[in-house]
Amino acid sequence: MTALVLLDAEDGTIPQTSRSAIAAAASLGDIDVLVTGGPDTIAAAAASAAKIPGIRKVRTASGEAFAHGLAEPLAALLVALAPDYDHIVAAATAIGKSTLPRAAALLDVQMIPDVMEIRDSQTFVRPVFAGNVLVTLRSSDAKKLLTIRTASFDPVAAEGGAAPIEALTPPDGQQKSRFVSAEHSSTERPQLEAARVIVSGGRGLQSAEGFKILEPLADRLGAAIGASRVAVDSGFVPNDYQVGQTGKIVAPDLYIACGISGAIQHLAGMKDSKVIVAINKDEEAPIFQVADYGLVGDLFQIVPALTAALG
Amino acid sequence: MSQRDIMEFDVVIVGGGPAGLAAAIRLKQLMPDESVCLIEKGSEIGAHIVSGAVIEPRALDELLPDWRNRDAPLDTPVTREEMYLLTERKAFRIPALPWVMPHLANHGNFVVSLGDVCRWLATQAEAMGVEIYPGFAGADVLIENGRVAGILTGDMGITRDGTKGPNFAPGMELRGKYTLFAEGCRGSLTKRVMAHFNLRQGVDPQTYGLGIKEVWEIPAELHEPGLVLHSFGWPLDDRTYGGAWLYHFGRNLVSYGFVTGLDYANPWLSPYDEMQRTKLHPVYHKYFEGGRRLIYGARALSEGGLQSLPRLTFPGGALIGDAAGFLNTPKIKGTHTAMKSGMLAAEAIAAAHAADAPEPDTFTDRLQVSWLHQELSAARNIRPAFARWGTLRGALYAGIDAAILRGRAPWTLHFHHADHETLRPAASCPPPAYPRPDGTITFDKLSSVFLSNTNHVEDQPTHLRLRDPALWKPLNWDTYRAPEIRYCPAAVYEVADAETAPRLVINAQNCVHCKTCDIKDPPQNIDWYTPEGGGGPNYPGGM
Amino acid sequence: MKILVPIKRVVDYNVKVRVRRDGGGVETAGVKMSMNPFDEIAVEEALRLREKGVASEILTVSIGVPQAADTLRTALAMGADRAILVQSEESPEPLAVAKILKILVDREKPDLVILGKQAIDDDMNATGQMLAGLLDWPQATFASRVEKTADGLAVTREVDGGSETLALALPAIVTADLRLNEPRYAALPNIMKARKKPLETIAATDLGIDLTRRLAILSMAEPPARKAGIKVGSVAELVEKLRNEAKVI
Missing domain, CATH: 3.40.50.1220 (TPP-binding domain)
Known part of the structure; x- marks a missing residue:
């Protein structure tokens, strides 16, 4: 079995949440990671990803379309890569939550969000009713798309590996949404x-x-x-x-x-x-x-x- | 937007409990073409219903004779019943119950969730064309030319400081040729109607009880569907009226609860803690082990009976159900009486409507010749006997009154004090020693309130108001040591800075709409207003 | 512009759900049901777009049991113009819901679909994105602000650690987050009027969509209760534990 983990690498670094997603995927066989971003961040992001231990290879796609984690081009890319994988995994971050369901629909898969425990390759535990109930689900889809509740998995180390990097040619697609601006509340107190x-x-x-x-x-x-x-x-x-x-x-x-x-x-x-x-x-x-x-x-x-x- | 909308109906009913719903159904049976509108302050029908409940189907048999074919949620017949007199460690079973307490014979009755029964009645009523609007509270009574002309629903979207918020929606006038007040015990509009038309003149003061209830799911091997247990005595002292119940019903459910007569004297008494500690008595304790508590709720009830019934009609409408005080206290039942009162009022309205008379005054005459009056009359001396002679001698009298005199005593006992007049100064009373909650069988108040699912929109004026805040310190605190923090079953009232500068904190958000504070506050200084519609508890099915 | 607002009937947010003893599901008998709060926000946003003159018609859709008609009536009472109930035995999974909605979109041709970011029962957070994928429309999830622009929409969305604004060409999908607006009350006169607004019922089975669940529910359980940890004796000990044992600072 092989899993692809989509990393949130748009700012050129690999966040802890993405490393938790890698940790979750560890039981799902070989792991490739997908790193996307704008032309100016991709090299740094790929290099960071390659250092994460336990990765088979780092696949990268860059271009303006990928600079801001827009769901449409990312989902199209995941669909194009899907034939190579049994599981496609991402952290349940804004990008993962926006992208994976879209890709899943295109693959005719019922995706599984907020996974907090992976029992086996097709059996997953996730919270429902605002965490008041935990449900154990078994997917009958041939391919599984998961987002990971990052608090449930200790992240893998950031350093220690040396995975090869492979640059991909992303599929063409007409851009129907466009990034305008970001208002990061980094200086103020977080919400x-x-x-x-x-x-x-x-x-x-x-x-x-x-x-x-x-x-x-x-x-x-x-x-x-x-x-x-x-x-x-x-x-x-x-x-x-x-x-x-x-x-x-x-x-x-x-x-x-x-x-x-x-x-x-x-x-x-x-x-x-x-x-x-x-x-x-x-x-x-x-x-x-x-x-x-x-x-x-x-x-x-x-x-x-x-x-x-x-x- | 600020112009009030007006809707006109033939009959407006305030309150979606058994009385209001039975009245609505009866009205549609008698006058299918006339419009009937019923509003309910709970977020849905049943959301604010608290009752034991063992119900007698007599009124339902008359209202919907084929109810058994209509999928009615009366599916646990009473199979066995026991009544105990408790001491702290022992329980004495009352022998020959049907003879000494004939009013308690429950053969043919059903253990139900009254909330579920109301939900079912509402679907029957809607199918007949009654317009039912839950989530709307009656905020005021429209009185014009000496006649009730309908009610005003509450404004929505008023902010905490009383100004109109961005979502402000004005209340509307629901005008009716006749208006029925079916708000249950101590209804806030009923209170205004009683005062305006002086309906309580010449009758005994009403006396009340506070019922606090929990629904548990218990292990199947302990569950005996249809088993009905009652007790009196411990933990209450001889001067305090009340007792506990435990009913087995449905799928491994039990209804457990405790009623405390609100004419109690000791300001340290906490009905909530009495209820909790009674669960530890061997008679009850065994059923709770291994179970889980599902729902919690509380509601005041009117215990005065016949002597305390006000005048029931006024130009433009009538009072029905427990808003008037139709509960049969010795029988511990108010559903069939509430329904019957609603049906009789509906019949009186149909007659008044036909004659174009403003007041449905035949309600009183119809009541006089009905089984409802007979029943209340036979029971009339029992509750006042407890008030006069205490629990043991009161019980003895009750046995004689019921078994020998058969309710036909040539005298009538009276109530002399309203419940807010009965407290003694805190300094002269011993505080009971209540055990700490164990978190398994007994619980703290806030954990309990959590299970009522109560909620109120945050940004609204508090619906519990002190008429004169300056009265609280010298009277409630200095004399009675804030009895409201103990009688309130929902932790609404709290005293902050007790050691330094005591002040009352009102957590109106926790309120479960039981109305006890409106009843028991010694200076009658607390007024319970209807909060924004849809607020309050959200009792689920099974309550 | 025509707006489609899909809504879901869910266990009311005030109700504490409990798992049935057999672990097969949550207790729903007699439980209060309401419109999913995020969908209420979606309805409100559609109404505001209409009040600004951007939208001309608001159509609302629900998929589920016959009682979901009550939920649609609530949306009509808030101000939606008409409603469609796609009736099915149980609540289908988001993928099937998205497929059903695609059929309705093809039929009704809305310019914009606004829906809640997730339902508060299954917390899937998927339907909007899935529908966008199936339609090949642009999407903006977790919207906190929606503005009509000359050539489409500007949508501000809540992302990790801040917010961002996207420009979308129409037609598009927007999913509503908590801060988008505060929904209005359904006023009593409007509830009365809503009873007369058009509500069409379609059987889900007539749409030719396979509703079979892809995710079999093996069990449901309440999460284990938290256990009390330890009492530490000093600030220094606390810092040491947080650094080296819990590793959270």
Whole structure:
């Protein structure tokens, strides 16, 4: 069996999410990776991809059409390469999620999104109902197209391999969509739903003023700031900070809950976080029942100390 | 956009419970060509229904005699029943139940999900041409020239500070020649109609109970479909009315619940915690082991019975169901009485409509000669006996009244106090010691509220308002230590900064629309308004 | 411009789903069903395009059980002009849905199809992209802003770590993300009027599409509950664990 993994390489580097997709594909036989991008980034991206261990070959396609990860040319390319592969895999990122279903339709395949476990070459586990249910599916399609829930797979190493690079001639296609502009929010704080790290505060912060203690920590971690309902209702922070049943549902790699008791309404919004840290003065607080690491104490001392320790 | 739309109907019904739906069906049977519109504040019919429920099919037999052929969700007949007097560790089974508590004989009755029954009634009603609109709350009563002319539905899209948001949609006038208020216990429009037409003049104060319910799925080997258990006594003291139920029904489901009489005196009492700890009693505990809790909900109910029934009609309409107070408390049943009251009101409306009379006043006469009156009359002295003499002597009286006097006692016992007048100062009462929730059989309040699926659009004015916020500290806090944080079964009320500068926090988002705060608040300072339509609990099937 | 808005009837977002004891599926008996929230946003966006004079007709489609007609009535009450129900026993997979929608697109010839980015029941996030592939139309997924331009649409989409804007030639497919708009309420008078708007019913089996599932459901389960981890004694220990054990910083 052979799998093709589509990498998000448009900026010339290979992100961790794509390396998680490679890790997921490891059980699916030989792995080729597909690297695409504009003429000015492709060489760097291909070189980075070639260093990833365990890759059979790196296939590249470049051109203006590939500079911004547009779904139409990428899907057409995947369709053209599909005869060589049993599985086509991508991380469940914006590009993977946009491209793979389109390619799957053209291949008459029912694609399988957000795979969190690969049982065997045709059996997959994925979340439904916002992660409240896990379903195990067996595909009867001859070819399988998957996107990978990256939090479920530890990424492979970035260095250590030396795979050969093969440049492809992409299929011609009429361009019906065109990239206009990007507005990256790299300097500001990330959005809650997209953040890799979230620092979140609750009643324990005591006031809007007290809540500000979280900002240096969030800055240090490149984290988004969230809040419990009580903190929002008490006016510490605006409504759109709210994480929980009636707010945003998040699943970052790291969720640091400061002064949050952990009522189920809040847990419903963050229980899928990969690692949960709880800082609370009440050692009976329910948040400790879900936290991987708990620290009992005064958050007005702990949070600045943590920020400093990370410094 | 700001101009209010107006729709005219022959009859407008507020509330999609058994009373409103039975009335709607009866109206269409009597007047198939007249228009009937029913609104329901829940997001769908059944979304706000909480009941045990063992129901007696008597009213349904009269309303839809062929209901058995219509796929009605009455499929668990009562097969066995037991009543216990509990002490903390023991349970005394009441012998010869059909004789000493004949009102509790459940032969021929069914264990149901009343929400499912209402959903089914709604499909029957819609098939007959009743227009049903869930997700719309009645916000005000239209009263013109001394006559109820319909209702106003709530505005949608008002922001928290009371201004019109981008999605503002004004409420509309639903005008009816007749309007039926079927809002259930302590309806907010019913309250206004009662006040405006002085309907409670000369009757006893209403007394209420708070029912808190859970639905569990239990292991098949413990499930006995049709088994009906009731208990009284522990954990309540002798002065507090109430008890628990456990009904087995459906596919491995049990309905467990607890009713606390809201005329209780100890401000430390927490109906929620009484309900939770009763699950630990051996009579109940065995059924919960290995089970999983599925649904949680709560609702107040009217317990006063006949003496507390207000005048039922007024120009332009009538009160029906538990909005009026038709529950038969000793029987622990209100569905058949609610339905019957709706049917009688429908018949009165048909007669008034034919005569072009403004008030369907034959409702009262029709009630007088119906089995409904007979039934309520026979039961009338039992609940007040408990209020007067406490649980044990009240139960003894109830046995005598029912078994020997057969409800025909030549006297009538009365209620003397409204439930908000019965609390004693906190300092003079011992706080009960409630066990910590174990997370398996007993649970904390917020985890429970989670299972009611309650939700309210965030950006709207709070629907629970203090008339005079300054009253809270000297009265609710200083005298009673904020009883609302304990009687509210949904953790709506919270005291912040209790040690320094206590203040009341109202988490209106959690509200399950039980109405207890509107009833029990000592100064009657909390007003329950209808929130934006569709808000509140979303009880699923099986509730 | 004519807009087609496919919508799906799903378990209401307020309802906590639970897996049946036999693991064969989730409990749906008596569970409240509603329009998929992302589809509601799609309907709203179509309405706004009509209010701006860009669109002239809004057609809404749902594929599923007869009760999906209620969901279509909601879209009609919000303001859609007419509706088509493609009736089928169960909810088909996105590939089959896309094939059915392609037939309707060929028949109705809309200039734009707007639909939710995903349904909140199966969370597949695929139908829009699949339909775009089958039609060979351009697509813009996860839209947070849609503008008519002289020669097509400018769509801002939410991508990892920010947003980007694409120019699409028409006809095109747009899938709606949460921030695109806040859907309006279906006002009571409009709900009443919606009962009289045209709703056509087609049997899915009459369209000649194979609805057989490609993905057999072997089992459903609730995810294992999170277990309590450890309590650390100090900030230094916490940092050490996060760095070397959890490897998240």
